Amino acid sequence: MKILLLEDDFKLSSEIKVFLQGKLFDCDTVYDGNLFLRQFTNMAYDLFILDINVPGVNGLEVCSLIRQSNKVTPIIMLTAFGQIEDKVEAFNKGADDYLVKPFHFDELYIRINSLMRRNQHPQQSDEIITVDDLQINV
Secondary structure (H helix, E strand, O other), X not given: OEEEEEOOOHHHHHHHHHHXXXXXOEEEEEOOHHHHHHHHHHOOOOEEEEOOOOOOOOHHHHHHHHHHHOOOOOXXXXXXXXXXXXXXXXXXXXXXXXXXXXXXXXXXXXXXXXXXXXXXXXXXOOOEEEEOOEEEEO
């Protein structure tokens, strides 16, 4: 699984990358929202992790821009902003999860796994398509 991380704290970014690689994830890191958007358009990723307060385009706007063209790839906000207003705004912009710094790496890991499980097993639909005597339960 390939992850793109937006985090401007170089030490934390490096620690997250090493942790995720230890869990057998492939993780690319960028420190700037503009760089993130360039990387996002050039490569396919399975999950995005976004800090909010970064140089260039902030993480909330990055989240919104991702959702304009990609509705399904999970997004985790990983930020020091812990107020309910910050969380509401992030979810309204398209985030799937929100984790406040400081955080435990194991919690980040279980949240990634949870989102990936949900992404692999989309919710069942009750839609039935009927053509003549053939019925297909979508």
